Amino acid sequence: MVTRSTIMDTNAFRPGDPTGGLPPRTAELVDRRSGVLGSAYRLFYREPVHLVRGSGAHVFDADGNDYLDVYNNVASVGHAHPRVVAAIAEQAAALNTHTRYLHERIVDYSEALLGTMPDEVDRVMYLCTGSEANDLAVRVARAHTGGTGVIVSAEAYHGNTELTSALSPALGSAQELALDVRTVPAPDPYRTPVAAEDLGRWFAEQVAQQVADLERRGVRVAAFLADSIFSSDGVFPDPAGAAGFLAPAIEVVRRAGGVFIADEVQPGFGRTGDAMWGFARHGVVPEIVTLGKPMAAGIPVSALAAQTDVLASFGDHIPYFNTYGGNPVSMAAAQAVLDVLQEDKLQDHAADVGARMLAALREAAADHPRVGDVRGAGLYVGVDMVADPETKAPDVAAALDVVEALRERRILTSVCGPGNVLKLRPPLVFDDQDLDRLIDGFTDALTALGH
């Protein structure tokens, strides 16, 4: 089996890697872990981090050291937020059961959640993971359209079930893609040789070519599945808006009979600063929306929201049931997260701090030829490391060196794209002090990297 290096393996300590150089307590835990977990498990960093506590955008290791978290979107309202913790504890102490009994929480939360979406998106179903949501979304799209083809971006990651793995080129070449899946390059204004105002037209052409390629093989397109910031491809949020790159591509898919599935697992819940949802930044209304990671601060819950008629083709015939999905504890956690997001105006905060983060990173990297591009929306930022600013050749080693240099300074990040793009995606409560610490660390890391 031939495998290429994958994003998910890039910043990874693998089972069986030597533990001799690690601190004794870390080494012991790594060895015990390798003795019981499957070989697919990976740890971040050359020296894995052993975390025991968290608060805000900070996490603490077993020795009490403070780490700045610039990576975890699941804890979007901050680690161990007291209000979320209280909601979980209170509901767990009362009742935790399934959706075949009536319960207010799922109804209250659904009304609140759908209230943040376009009127057309008026029904919701609950599951436990983003993978489950995308798996169901594709099945719903196929039932509704009668087509089977799916178009994703070239480095997309949409989940770990059989169906969604086969839609996830990011998993590497050992993971087969489905025969009716086609990939398009991400709308990358840094490397694509077209003017910014032409990127939308160019991207729509890429999608149209793949739709045509499917149709030539007798396959009708069911869906274009994308997160609107192309996080796994390397973070490409712009140009957004109704004149941005997304709307023309969706129009191509709709003309061919397919639907748009907005995977909001990454951009959703206010992260991009500009809007509650990634699709809303682009002024488009999806037929299907999938939600996950930051939804309930780590209590496993995800959702599929959709237009009634789109969902009906599937839901009227198949009695879908998810035992844990939408249970009262999950709903209590999700409600608390949504309340904190809205009351503390974390979307606006993400816009403000994110804008300062972009500016400060660009300033820190201004004279450094290995930083090819800094881009992002709100608190989702990518730093594109290149071997040479002229060729723009991705420099995975440089990106990893920066990640490890930051980790030595107790600043937690990772990479995305082909492995050369620093992924900066902190809890939304990240503040200006946190930003200063990040920028100091980043400046040091670039100095250590050399030119």
Add this chain to the structure above:
Amino acid sequence: MVTRSTIMDTNAFRPGDPTGGLPPRTAELVDRRSGVLGSAYRLFYREPVHLVRGSGAHVFDADGNDYLDVYNNVASVGHAHPRVVAAIAEQAAALNTHTRYLHERIVDYSEALLGTMPDEVDRVMYLCTGSEANDLAVRVARAHTGGTGVIVSAEAYHGNTELTSALSPALGSAQELALDVRTVPAPDPYRTPVAAEDLGRWFAEQVAQQVADLERRGVRVAAFLADSIFSSDGVFPDPAGAAGFLAPAIEVVRRAGGVFIADEVQPGFGRTGDAMWGFARHGVVPEIVTLGKPMAAGIPVSALAAQTDVLASFGDHIPYFNTYGGNPVSMAAAQAVLDVLQEDKLQDHAADVGARMLAALREAAADHPRVGDVRGAGLYVGVDMVADPETKAPDVAAALDVVEALRERRILTSVCGPGNVLKLRPPLVFDDQDLDRLIDGFTDALTALGH
């Protein structure tokens, strides 16, 4: 689209069903719910139950009425068990993050969990739902064996992802089965016209026929996937033991190059009384084991345990990651559940009370011709309702009448099999008082049913 009535739709209040006859507060919540949730959602009972609190084997509605729970295996240690609630609250207040950082809880729990399994089953991975675990299990089996065929029982339910739905005939004919899936009738000693001592040979022949049918089409078998009590087919736990029905069927599959995946989502964690795991009742060692529902009292977590070499074919090549799977809160909840199960000897308790339940149900039904068979293991019991004890024709209407009559007496049950088998599967803390209440209700329900 032609659909047949399905198990999952049998005991169901559907969106759009008239709410006029319901109590006003129930009707209002049902209507609000129908206004936001997808049409695939169902509620139990002609008059849905609105639950707000639970304790032990009892749940309480919004008016404070006490219901006896004879259905929910997720709350196997009892609803809202204080020790589980405390473990969840404590860990949520400290940290909830993912498995790319080191954490003791996943290592401690994995050691404890694998300690309950045969030595050969020595590696574990965590996911969030039984569906995800079965989805991954089939992919692992295919990677290991090089085959793709899967054999399941005729009314099996193994999950709601695309892959596992296509292995789940219980979802009804609107759900397509995969081309490389074959079904076998469950080992039903009540209706199969063979002597009990011949059931194993007979069942192995059914499996062998399907293996041969796959091979004739060039498909090698990858796995026989079954829960060892065939819960969805109507509860068929016996004959168990090394001379029972399971071992010969597995032997057939292994000779053809396949593996046995033990789906322990239903029988696992002590429910059958005889053993911690359903496969252990049969003296067999699976290549792969999947765990779910009762694992963490409703906090969404599942697991796949397997033999190292079986898992390696997949795990050495595909960097599987599950964001929420095995997170510290899930592991804290799972550890507390396992501790309570073991310290309170709930498996032994299930054996004792389960034996009394079987005997009492049989006594109550002795003179009733519509009760064709009462069978079970531990606290998983099926009551097989028939139109006529001679023909043994399944009587779905009678089973539903009993379920509704019990619900009127605030005793919560449902059905399985083709819809004619009462499914009695209470929390394992179900005690003799609870049993008396169930038997009184059951006796009344049979009386109301008439002969």
